[in-house]
Every structure is written in structure tokens, then in C-alpha cells.
Amino acid sequence: xxxxxxxxxxxxxxxxxxxxxxxxxxxxxxxxxxxxxxxxxxxxxxxxxxxxxxxxxxxxxxxxxxxxxxxxxxxxxxxxxxxxxxxxxxxxxxxxxxxxxxxxxxxxxxxxxxxxxxxxxxxxxxxxxxxxxxxxxxxxxxxxxxxxxxx
Numbered sequence: 001x002x003x004x005x006x007x008x009x010x011x012x013x014x015x016x017x018x019x020x021x022x023x024x025x026x027x028x029x030x031x032x033x034x035x036x037x038x039x040x041x042x043x044x045x046x047x048x049x050x051x052x053x054x055x056x057x058x059x060x061x062x063x064x065x066x067x068x069x070x071x072x073x074x075x076x077x078x079x080x081x082x083x084x085x086x087x088x089x090x091x092x093x094x095x096x097x098x099x100x101x102x103x104x105x106x107x108x109x110x111x112x113x114x115x116x117x118x119x120x121x122x123x124x125x126x127x128x129x130x131x132x133x134x135x136x137x138x139x140x141x142x143x144x145x146x147x148x149x150x151x
Contacts, residue, residue: 001021001022001042002018002022002023002040002042003042006040006042006113006116007024009116009117009120010024010026010040010120013026013028013120015029019060022041022042022045023039023041023042023060024039024040024042025037025038025039025064026038026039026040030143030146030147033146033151034072035075035143036072036075037064037068037072037075037076037077038076038077038078039060039061039076039078039079039106040081041078041080041081042081042113043081043082044082044083044086046080046082046095046110047082047086047089047092047095053099053102053104054104057078057104057105057106061076061078061105061106062105065105065106071151076105076106076107077106077107077108077109078105078106078108078109079108079110079111079119080108080109080110080111081112081113082110082111083113084113084114086112087111087112087114087115095110096110
């Protein structure tokens, strides 16, 4: 279930549509242009055995993904938000790597709910730092490049 504080965090940064009790589809825009789609899934289901990631994506993302034209398909993200306890459990890092290495439909992240706010750096779901730069710098450069290309 999406707890109210987490929903409020998402609503501060995205246009949010709750799809079911534990899944939210969030859109990031630059002006009127849609620049990314993030699916946030709350709960530990992704860590349960067995978890069929492909079947989950086919059910919740496939239709949206395939009806979206062009470049936007490169900007789909699936963020699995697990409990802090699950994030500390033995085997978590292995399961996390397995899920995050899958690139079918979306780029994936598995994070403990205690890290959600820091994960949402700069209003977009990206890791906090990449190669010594802040996420805000990377985001601003990317938006600038999109503007230059007329996208």
C-alpha cells in the first residue's frame, strides 16, 4: 500500500496516477512536454520468491510503453520501493542487482522506503551522484539538450 507520506513526496515532483493500492504511475514534465514516466511500486513483492518481473511488467507497463511514441520509451523507469527491513535482509543486494540489471521496458531501481526522498533528487528519479556531478547538473544538461533538439 502507498503510505500517505510517500504519496505526498511523489505528488511534489510528479503528476501522479494511483493504479492500485501499491502502484503509482508518475509523469515528469518540462513545461507541457512529457519527459519521463516513472512507475513506483511499494512493498516487498519484488523480493519474494518467485517474482516474475516480466509478467509484472507485461501486466502493468507494456500497454503504456508500446503506445508511447519515440524517444519517451527511453525514459521509462520502474522503482521498487521496499521496506527498510527488506533492504537490510540477507540476499537483498543480490536480488536488487538481478532486478536492476534487467532493461526490458524500463530502467529499474530497488530502494528501501527510507531512501525514497533522497532518491528523488532534483525532482527526477536518478541516483544521487554520477561521476562526481549532482543529479541536478545532469538533469539541467539533459533538459538543455532536449530543448536544443526541439524535443
